[in-house]
Amino acid sequence: xxxxxxxxxxxxxxxxxxxxxxxxxxxxxxxxxxxxxxxxxxxxxxxxxxxxxxxxxxxxxxxxxxxxxxxxxxxxxxxxxxxxxxxxxxxxxxxxxxxxxxxxxxxxxxxxxxxxxxxxxxxxxxxxxxxxx
Numbered sequence: 001x002x003x004x005x006x007x008x009x010x011x012x013x014x015x016x017x018x019x020x021x022x023x024x025x026x027x028x029x030x031x032x033x034x035x036x037x038x039x040x041x042x043x044x045x046x047x048x049x050x051x052x053x054x055x056x057x058x059x060x061x062x063x064x065x066x067x068x069x070x071x072x073x074x075x076x077x078x079x080x081x082x083x084x085x086x087x088x089x090x091x092x093x094x095x096x097x098x099x100x101x102x103x104x105x106x107x108x109x110x111x112x113x114x115x116x117x118x119x120x121x122x123x124x125x126x127x128x129x130x131x132x133x
Contacts, residue, residue: 001072002033002041009043034075054082077105087130088112094123 008026011019031046038048052075061068061084070079079085090103112129119125 002038005071006042052078054084057084073101073103080105080108085131087128090127092125
């Protein structure tokens, strides 16, 4: 996931405003990449951690002044299982490409409250849920 997202570190100027806004957010955000193989980060404000530590993330979350975003299906699954996720944003795309990683982890039960939904002209649907207890 990081190798895909690092594009935003040097995204070219002249993009659509929404893309430029995302590039600005990416570039100013502190990032942690959980990887057992990545030797060095290719973006600023980025550190590599070898393993996901739910307690460290819990402390980080408690001290954060802003929302924390989790990207990638494996990392998201670990965060969901650890009870660290407060909200989920799911983008449903109107295409089937076969197998791949699951959007949500197996053997986890969450109650979700729908906060928002948006349908785009290309058929993509954005669903925004809050995790409730």
